[in-house]
Amino acid sequence: MKIIVPMAGIGSRLRPHTLTIPKPLTKIAGKPIVQRLVEDIVKVVKQSVEEIAFVIGPTFPKDTEEKLIEIAKSLGAKGSVFIQDEALGTAHAIQCAKDALNGPCVVAFADTLFKADFKIDENADGSVWVKQVDNPSAYGVVKLKDNIITDFVEKPTEFVSNLAIIGIYYFKKGEILRDEIQYLLDHDIKEKGEYQLTNALENMKQKGLKFVPGEVSAWMDCGNKEITVETNKRVLQFAHMEGENLVSPDVVLENSKIVEPCYIGKNVILKDTVIGPNVSLGEGSEVIDSAISNSLIQSNVLIKNASLDHAMIGNHVHFDGDFTSVSLGDYSILN
Template sequence: MNIIVPMAGIGSRLRPHTLTIPKPLTLIAGKPIVQRLVEDIVKVIDQEVEEIAFVIGPTFPKDTEEKLMTIARDMGAKGKVSVQEQALGTAHAIQCAKDTLEGPCVVAFADTLFKADFTLDGESDGAIWVKQVEEPSAYGVVKLHDGIITDFVEKPDEFISDLAIIGIYYIKNGEVLREEIQYLLDNNIKDKGEFQLTNALENMKQKGLKFVPGQVTEWMDCGNKEVTVDTNSKILQFASQENENLISKSVTLNNSSIIEPCYIGENVELNDSVIGPNVSLGDNSIVENSKIVNSLIQTNTIIKNVTLKQAMIGNNAYFDGEFKSVSIGDYSVLK
């Protein structure tokens, strides 16, 4: 089994946090979003992963490749990193890692996290994970008949279906998908100005391949500050239920308490503070005389004299003040 993770988007809705760190490498409950995504895929697929290919953007930081290769190695897989030089659509992004499209493959776009209880149908040619949504016009959607996908439609102007594609796909034969995407590129076949994966899947279906839906129980967005903080809270709750080790033994507590679930990183110092529930606090951070709930705070950050709720604070930040709901990027200072 191979996994391809297109993640070349700049994450503009999550600025200022994505000005210095790509969104998929933003820490959620102590792990990068893309790492949690890959881990969840492996749990659902329950197969050995041989190779993980990441497709990044041309402006990503120099250390991005090293971080992604480490994630692949930790999963026991070979890692590859490709660059999508131009944002030409989902199909184009996948084709940037076309050498990995061999045999059984999972394609997972690093925009969201999910929870699913799903067993692959060995008789089908692929599976598309979907979730029922209220406004399907913002998504690619599928239509079903007797449990089989009959249509793929990209962001329909009129109601077609409310089953939105969440961005995770299983393809039994990666070479077939590679050929169909190449056909789109060679013939300049675009939809809404871009090369769309749904068009390649529709062509495969027209040739007789059978796709089934994979239902998810949770679909968690990381698009902007508000939903990313909410996703952090949900991941903390899931991780706690699964007995994931969330609080480092190196935490220093001085007249302070932690209300779980929380992620507290290495060498964190808490003075006269209450942390939690649903807080992630990154490595080497210091919190003094503060109360923090439902918040996502990255590494090497100092926080003093605040009451925070629904906050997101970047790396190497310093915050001393009376603000209550904030979104502070890396290296920011508020006194």
């Protein structure tokens, strides 16, 4: 089994946080988004993962490749990194990792997290992870008959289905997908100016390949600040229900309280402060005379005299102010 992770987008909706760190490496409850994604996929497929191939952008920081290879290594897999020089669509992004597209493959776009409990249907040619949504016109959707996908429809203007494609796919033979995408590229077949994966899937279906849905119980996006803070909250709640302890044992509490669920990293000092619920606070941080809830805060942060709720704060930030739902990128100072 191989996992292909296209993650070359610049994450403009999550700025200023993505000005210094690629969105998939932004930490949620102490782990990068992309790490949580591949860990969850490994749990679901229940197969040995041989290789994890990441597709990144040309302007990503120099240490990105090293971090991604380490994530793959932590799951017992070989890590490979490919570069998508130009944003030309979902199919083009996948094809950048064509050397890894053979045998059983999962393709997962690194801007979403999920919870699921199902087995891959080995008798089908592929699976498409889906979730029921209230507004299907904003998504690619699938139509079903007898639990077989009959149509792939990109952002339908009229209702055809409420099963949205969440951006995770299984292919029994990755080389077939590779060849179909190459056909799109060779013949310059685009939709809305880009090479779309749904076009390759439709071609595969018309040639007789059978795809089945893999429905997820929870689908968590990491698009903008508000949604990412909400995703952090839900990940913490899932971890708490599963009995995980995400609070480092070396946290220094001085007249302070932690209200679960929370992630608290190493070497954190809390003075006259209430943290939680639903807060992630990265390592090396200090919080004084503050109350923080429902917030995502990264590492090496100093916070004083604050009352924060639904805030998102980057690394190496100094904050001392009256604002509540702030969004501060790395190395910011607000007094």
